[in-house]
Amino acid sequence: MRRYTRLYWEFAKSHMKVMMEYRIDFLIGVFSVMLEQFASIFFVKVVFDHIEQINGWSFYEILFIYGIAATGRSIHQIFFDNLWTLGWQYIRPGKLDRLLIRPVNPLFHVVADRLHQDGFGQLIIGLIILGTAIPQLDLVWGAAEIGMLVIMIISSGLIFVAINLFFATFSFWMIDSLPIVWAVFNMSDFARYPLTIYHKGIRMFLTWVVPYGFTAFYPAAYFIDKSGYKEFALWTPVAAIVCCVIAYAFWNRGLKAFASTGS
Amino acid sequence: MITVENLKKEYKLVKRDPGLKGAIKSLFNRKYETKHAVKGIDFSIEQGETVGYIGANGAGKSTTIKMLTGILTPTSGKVTVNGLVPYENRQKNAVNIGVVFGQRTQLFWDIPVRESYNLLKHIYEIPEHEYEETIGMFTEVLNLEPLLGIPVRQLSLGQKMRCELAAAFLHRPSVVYLDEPTIGLDIAVKVKIRKFIKEMNQRWGTTVLLTTHDMQDIEEICDRIIIIDGGTILYDGGLDEIKKQFGQKRVIHFELADKEKFVLPASLDGQVELLPNEEETKVSLSFDHETVKSSFVISEMMSMYEIGDLNIADPKIETIVEELYNKQEQGGKHEEILANS
Ligand SMILES: Nc1ncnc2c1ncn2[C@@H]1O[C@H](COP(=O)(O)OP(=O)(O)OP(=O)(O)O)[C@@H](O)[C@H]1O
Ligand SMILES: [Mg+2]
Numbered sequence: 348m349r350r351y352t353r354l355y356w357e358f359a360k361s362h363m364k365v366m367m368e369y370r371i372d373f374l375i376g377v378f379s380v381m382l383e384q385f386a387s388i389f390f391v392k393v394v395f396d397h398i399e400q401i402n403g404w405s406f407y408e409i410l411f412i413y414g415i416a417a418t419g420r421s422i423h424q425i426f427f428d429n430l431w432t433l434g435w436q437y438i439r440p441g442k443l444d445r446l447l448i449r450p451v452n453p454l455f456h457v458v459a460d461r462l463h464q465d466g467f468g469q470l471i472i473g474l475i476i477l478g479t480a481i482p483q484l485d486l487v488w489g490a491a492e493i494g495m496l497v498i499m500i501i502s503s504g505l506i507f508v509a510i511n512l513f514f515a516t517f518s519f520w521m522i523d524s525l526p527i528v529w530a531v532f533n534m535s536d537f538a539r540y541p542l543t544i545y546h547k548g549i550r551m552f553l554t555w556v557v558p559y560g561f562t563a564f565y566p567a568a569y570f571i572d573k574s575g576y577k578e579f580a581l582w583t584p585v586a587a588i589v590c591c592v593i594a595y596a597f598w599n600r601g602l603k604a605f606a607s608t609g610s
Numbered sequence: 611m612i613t614v615e616n617l618k619k620e621y622k623l624v625k626r627d628p629g630l631k632g633a634i635k636s637l638f639n640r641k642y643e644t645k646h647a648v649k650g651i652d653f654s655i656e657q658g659e660t661v662g663y664i665g666a667n668g669a670g671k672s673t674t675i676k677m678l679t680g681i682l683t684p685t686s687g688k689v690t691v692n693g694l695v696p697y698e699n700r701q702k703n704a705v706n707i708g709v710v711f712g713q714r715t716q717l718f719w720d721i722p723v724r725e726s727y728n729l730l731k732h733i734y735e736i737p738e739h740e741y742e743e744t745i746g747m748f749t750e751v752l753n754l755e756p757l758l759g760i761p762v763r764q765l766s767l768g769q770k771m772r773c774e775l776a777a778a779f780l781h782r783p784s785v786v787y788l789d790e791p792t793i794g795l796d797i798a799v800k801v802k803i804r805k806f807i808k809e810m811n812q813r814w815g816t817t818v819l820l821t822t823h824d825m826q827d828i829e830e831i832c833d834r835i836i837i838i839d840g841g842t843i844l845y846d847g848g849l850d851e852i853k854k855q856f857g858q859k860r861v862i863h864f865e866l867a868d869k870e871k872f873v874l875p876a877s878l879d880g881q882v883e884l885l886p887n888e889e890e891t892k893v894s895l896s897f898d899h900e901t902v903k904s905s906f907v908i909s910e911m912m913s914m915y916e917i918g919d920l921n922i923a924d925p926k927i928e929t930i931v932e933e934l935y936n937k938q939e940q941g942g943k944h945e946e947i948l949a950n951s
Contacts, residue, residue, distance in 0.1 A: 353732070354732055357728070357729055361718070361721045361725045361728075361729060362721075364721070365721055441711075442714070444676070444681050444711065444714075445711075445714070445715075445716050447680065447681045447700060448680070448704050448707065448716075449701075449704050449733055449734075450705045450733065451701070451733055452701070460718075606681065606682055607682070607683050608621065608622070609621065609673070609676060
């Protein structure tokens, strides 16, 4: 573990040097993501200018859910973005071979191969949203609450990672599972709103099948008393760990299949 | 240090009829075709040996190397490298090996070469002083100094390959697998690379297993060759022996003013074979170097025809392989060849 932390740091240093060489690209990346996010928040704001509440949720509560999703997603985007490229950058062109002949965990290597600048825009936006929404919620913030918020956000990020890893792993058996990964990822947009506004079927799906519910709504519900999910929200970190374990086991199966087919 | 016993690899390919209809049909009713890429090979290699692993395209060379490095799991049979089974202890085995795949880069694409080496230093946990010493030496032998600051993607093929080689030897592995390290390179770079491999082998006793289609690589680097064809080993033995046994064929290409009129001179009949040559003005003659002298063939030809130009071809490894293969097909010889080695 210590070895991998140090190794990750070495990889990250190299990436940052490259990023600083291309400062303009870095800034454009960050800004375009921020712009994109502002646009969707603006849309929510417009809706709330006409109606006071949606299904009992106020604007700032929804903003808070949104903020958790954005921050959690930024963890995924900054550190794990390379999972998207698993099929077409690693498995297809045979680049995965390169990783298999090195004395490191290949998944670690894939992940450490990239640090994504756009994710920083996402992170900034997420923090701005949280900073705007939190003072408007009637909640007393102490160290325990802040600690809990951090745990929830990390869990949210890990669930994004696990779901992407799981579907990216299909690339071991098909040409490239990118379209599937993309389709599944788009479902996470639903989870940025209170799940209670949806039909029961969708709610169940986003909780038990593709558990994006745990990336935003449930963790946020912990801090909002009237949500009725305060207790259930405590399962978020557990859900994150379970998802990671399942996704990693599936990845290992994919690797094994790769070792026997060679493609 | 490397032992291979009855090693086999079969690839399963989905067989499908052409066209969309075939694609849809294969979704429901999958038919598999088995490709026997490696059909039960045996060999063992001692520490410090330099072995050329050769054979025609599709012979199974890369497949074997992938099994030796642990990338591929064999269908059956056994491999051990330094007492480890590579595909079971892939990461542990990786510490002691270096690999170059000529067709693709092992280095980090976007970052400067020096940074790449620095990352490798951490990946292989190379002690600082050892790293400095190694890098210093490689920079000199391979002339890397001007390349270190450039990202890999901006390097030419030859520059990249020099950097690649350094990367493969950086952690002083006990065995290095080189799969076509000289493919597509000019003579000057090839010479440099051969010299480097040789030097590393002498200095550190690194075991080298090399595949190539360039006979010159083999001549200059290897003491021993293993020839594989269609997934089976045809020959395993010293380089000198094989040249004595099979490399005595010479081919001379003559450029004639008038090819139409050409008939083989009577004095060469029975000793020299006329090879098919597509070119309109050229005639190719093949003969046994031991029994017929090149000078004799040339003088006979010159006395009868007007020769514009001529060229004596090296014995090509492909020719030797082909020769061996033909002998095997003619029956029986195969065992004899192996028994001799
Ligand atoms: N991943 C794969 N799936 C299916 N068949 C494969 C795969 N890799 C190789 N083959 C087949 O196995 C055989 C051996 O291939 P291999 O790459 O080992 O040959 P090689 O000796 O390295 O040839 P070359 O000199 O062209 O590099 C070939 O017939 C090839 O088509
Ligand atoms: Mg090959």
